[in-house]
Amino acid sequence: MRKGEETRTRILDVAEAAVLAKGFGATSIDELIAETGITKSGFFYHFRDKNELAKALLERYIENDERIYDEIFSRAHELSDDPLQAFLLGLKLLSELLSDLPNGHPGCLVATMCTQERAFDREIQEINRQAALMWRQRFGGMFREIMCHYRPREALDADQLADMVSTVLEGGIVLSKALKEPKSLPDQLLVFRTFVRLLFQPMAQA
Amino acid sequence: MRKGEETRTRILDVAEAAVLAKGFGATSIDELIAETGITKSGFFYHFRDKNELAKALLERYIENDERIYDEIFSRAHELSDDPLQAFLLGLKLLSELLSDLPNGHPGCLVATMCTQERAFDREIQEINRQAALMWRQRFGGMFREIMCHYRPREALDADQLADMVSTVLEGGIVLSKALKEPKSLPDQLLVFRTFVRLLFQPMAQA
DNA sequence: CCGCTCCTGTACCGCCGGTACGGTTCTCCG
């Protein structure tokens, strides 16, 4: 029981690193079992096929992702009662966290699954969609609360603003990888942060 | 001579669609030759291996991408002499173009290659990097020109702003695919457009 | 000691990327 879970976790750890580095297709099962020190039979005992591995990988990744956002933004809300300040602080904390990753962000599994969508079944696509919707809900709620206290200089939809957070994160990851500049991602997040601050900045002559 | 180029183009057309839909790894050569109506030998006459196909695919994609940006922003600059207005107009035109794609944006090959980076050789990674740098240069130039005429409300680096264009495009593509909402990408671009307008909007009491 | 979880070992299949190579057809140029 305990032993099985531990092996499964080890497989997922190895697989996640490999998939983020090389893509799902380029990650072979043989390679995974070699690194985890189990046999092929052992692998297929835990995962029916590669698709189920992808599913488990994705679910675990999203879960962890949510946990990180929970931590960061709850900490930000502890430090400031103002919803705008808390959000801006959260973005800053997130940017700093991303800056501290030595080799840059390892990549987002949601994005990897997206760029290879038809290679996976609809279940995985649906998990992916739900993840994006959760992000929208999370940040959308924050923007709605901000809008209760601040009047935006431009009329923008809270959900679209929320999607902008995901967009900047996903796009920043892609750009960082393409440019081989780990700093781009946290930088882009800070640029977005400036935009948000600007958007809700009270008019000069109120 | 002419014939060869045409076949090669047909292979690339089929391959591009398949790669964007399923990912590079999930796209088999057998499948490509079946759809193009040639044989395996014929395929390997045109491309030494799959990696060279990827390279040709990527180069053609980037070339086409650049051409589209050239057209849109040169048209925008014809319609307005003001660099800010021209840029904002360009974003609008781009957003409209993206809106008109019936099934949404098919995906960016640069991003797909990024999420599977180690599966390809360094040459491809370098092409990818150069593409991102070209985007930076293109939009960076525009922002620098804008900054000659407008004073931004917040001090932001022109290159980082330029990267933001790429970020929003790449991130928007990912989000659109994840959410299965084609409209998200053009919407995100318009949100960014609003930010840019806000950034360079003259102060109320100048 | 039974039974269950958690594997190992072996053998095998079909698909796929890639190689090798001989032959064929088409195309353009002289």
Added chain:
DNA sequence: CGGAGAACCGTACCGGCGGTACAGGAGCGG
């Protein structure tokens, strides 16, 4: 019109990989 490439076709083959099948064994809790 004829020859020389260019642009393929056909066939056979290889190794790696995803996946299946199935038999068996170690360890562990009840």
